[in-house]
Amino acid sequence: MNEQRPITIIIVIVLIGIVLLTKLFMIQVLDDSFLKRAERNAVQRLVDHPYRGLVYDRTGKILVYNNPIFDLMVIPKEFDVKDTTRFCEIFNIAKEDLIEKYTAARKYSSVKPSILIPQVSTTEFAKIQDYLIDYPGLFVTTRSVRSYPQASAANALGYIGEINARQLERDTVKYYRQGDFVGLSGLEGFYEKELRGLKGVKYKMVNVRGVDKGSFKDGDYDTASVAGRNLTSTIDLELQLYGEKLMEGKVGSVVAIEPKTGEILAMISAPTYDPNLLAGSKFGSNYGVLNKDEKMPLFNRPIMAMYPPGSIFKIVQSLIGLQMGILTPNTTYACNRSLVACHNHPSPVNLFGAIRNSCNPYYHQAYRAMINQEVSRNTFKDTEIGLDKWRESVLLFGLGSPLGIDMYNEKGGSIPSSSYYDRIYGVGRWKYSTIYSLSIGQGEMMVTPLQMANLAAIFANKGYYYQPHLIKAIDGDHTKIREEFRTRREVGVDAHHFDLIQDAMAEAIYGTAARAAIPDITIAGKTGTAQNPQGEDHSVFVAFAPKEDPKIAIAVYVENAGWGGRAAASTASLMIEKYIKREVERLGLEEYVIAGKFM
Known part of the structure; x- marks a missing residue:
């Protein structure tokens, strides 16, 4: 029995040795994971x-x-600084920032590179490049x-x-x-x-x-x-620069669109800022300054600011009334100022005269005929039904929701529904006298400048539009832009109804916006004055030109500038002249707009 014990021990040792050798063979030959780990440590x-x-x-x-x-990179394990003060002077970094960046880099990895100083300009790099050799663990990467x-x-x-x-x-x-x-x-x-x-x-x-x-x-x-x-x-840089020049020192926006394509020719938000301020290492500090500026230069007014459309909306009311059959070219109403205020003009007026003279009482009465069609014995219910039916037509004009421009954070404005008034006044507790201000584009109705420019494109195209967009081609290929930007959208109004509208808008230039007239170019336009409870009214104008073959549709909002025939119409007229003629000949009008003394 004792003679067999050494043999047993030898067998056990041999078996253990075989197991260890097999495991070693698998690690070194069959399994390369340890090799990869070693390579990662050295790569x-x-x-x-x-x-x-x-x-x-x-x-x-x-x-x-x-x-x-350049980004100045650091490998914490190799980085060594003997004189911190000198290092901070050379590389223009605060001691606290150096400690914070180095600590974060070491926490991430002691052997992998991390950014120590980001976005070093070529000028700054020229000052520090000769010192890099003095500090092991530092190197630069380019971006x-x-x-x-x-x-x-x-x-x-x-x-x-x-x-x-x-x-x-x-x-x-x-x-x-x-x-x-x-x-x-x-x-x-x-x-x-x-x-x-x-x-x-x-x-x-x-x-x-x-x-x-x-x-x-x-x-x-x-x-x-x-x-x-x-x-x-799609931006025309020359037109964009000219629009920014005209809007300098003012608050508002200008949006110009090519009607046949929906391509945005110019999109000005005033006040604006130099985009170079938000490029490079000063981004954080410059952004903080711009963000705190009470004039809000970072606020993208063309797609985010919302205003009442004012009298511009009378064109939409006219088209919906014509399509409903409620209005005809011969529909005539008296300018009854006991209903709503108006300015001096002949009375009564037909639809053409109502557009030309921007008659408020006309649209008060026309809108009531559209809303209260006596489809119900209950007056309150009749108004509710009429409002929602009318609203469906308005939404087809691209109002009440975002148009879908190729930018984020676009606002959609507001076209109120019966449920909106039910929440405010209670079911069955409101009627036409509650909502009549909608007839002239006031009240609870809100639109963006982009939507207004799109309306001008609809008027120019006689009933259709393409989603406004800012990109014409990707890598030179026009077919690579999104399909929705190449899809025609109808507004549900027969094209022949636009003939009267376009003629009346062309005449309206000489009635309410004579400053906007351009020799040799027929402009069709409409002024507006959007009410502003916080101060002076906003000046509004939409137009397209040339009337016979529209090349540009435009909307201008100038905040706190009063009547639309002054600030907005003058600005739009100069933009149209610049785009079509490529130069401006009416230098007196240009000086008037740049000076900005509209009130």
Whole structure:
């Protein structure tokens, strides 16, 4: 029995040895996971950021391009600073910021690079490049920021900024990493996927001290970045710049559209700002200043500001009344000022005269005929039914909801329904006398300047429109723009009804907006004065031209500028002249608008 014990021990030792050798063989030969871990410790992964796509105006002029900048990177394990004060002076960084950035980098990884100082300009880089060799663990990577040669169309183009935690959570494909830059507003935000391109990756070998030992496996695993796609905007830069010049020192907006396509020719939000302020390392401080500015330059008025349409809406009322059969060209009402105030003009008037003279009592009576059609024995119920039927027609004109422009945060305005008044007054406790202000575009009705410009395009097209949009082509291909921007939308009014409307709008220029008349160009337009409880009324004007073959439709809002025939009509007229003739000959009118003394 004792003689067999050594044999048993030997067998056990041999079996254990076989197991260990088998395990070692599997680790070293069959399983490469440990090899990969070792390689990861010796390989640095560097992201090659692509250039964002460029943005051009409709004529090929550059609106947005890329300016190279540098990120100063740090590898915490290798980083060593003996004189912190001197380092902060050389690299223009506060000591507190240096400590904060270094601590965050070390928390992320002691051997992987992190951004220490982002967005170093070429000028700043020239000052620090000779010092980099003195600080182990520091190196630079190249990326780019946006630049704007004309400092124009800031609210339309938008800006880019560092991605935030919420956006990272929504990134289901995990394209972005902390520190990446994304489009945050305007075209930059809406077309982020097209503009951002594809990241590249480069792997390089480093020893335990972080010294560069060349490409990993001769660059077999490297991938090149792919630049973003270029966008051709619908904006006419020359017209955009001229509109911004006219609106300087004022509050309001101008939107000009090519009627036959829905392409936005100019979109001015006043006051505006230099988009270069929100590019580069000063983004945070500059954004804070702009955001606190009481004039709200970051507020995109063409798509976000909402106003009563005022008398402009009388054109829509006329068209709906004609389509319903409630109105005809010969429908005549007296200018009864006991119903609602009006200005001096001949009375009574037919529909043509009502448009030409902007007669408030006419539309008070016409709207009542549309709403109260005696389809119910109950007057309150009759008004409710009539209002909702009328509202369905109004919504077809692109009012009451966002039009769907290729920008985020577009507001839809408001066209009130019977349920709206039920909530305010109670069911069966309101009637026509409650809502009559809607007849002349006042009361609870609200629209955006973009919607008003789209109305002008509808009037020009005799009953249809294309969704207003800001991009004409992607990488030079016009078919790559979204299908909804190439889809014709009808408003449900027969084309022949627009003949009278267009004729009356052309005559209205000489009745309420004589300043807007242009020699050799027939303008069809309508003035408006939107009531403003907080101060002076807003000046409003919509128009299209030439009447015979419309090339431009436009809406102008100038806040607190009073009557629409002055500020808004004059501004729109100059914009039309600039676009069609490419130069402005009425220099006196131009001086009047630039001076801005409308009241």
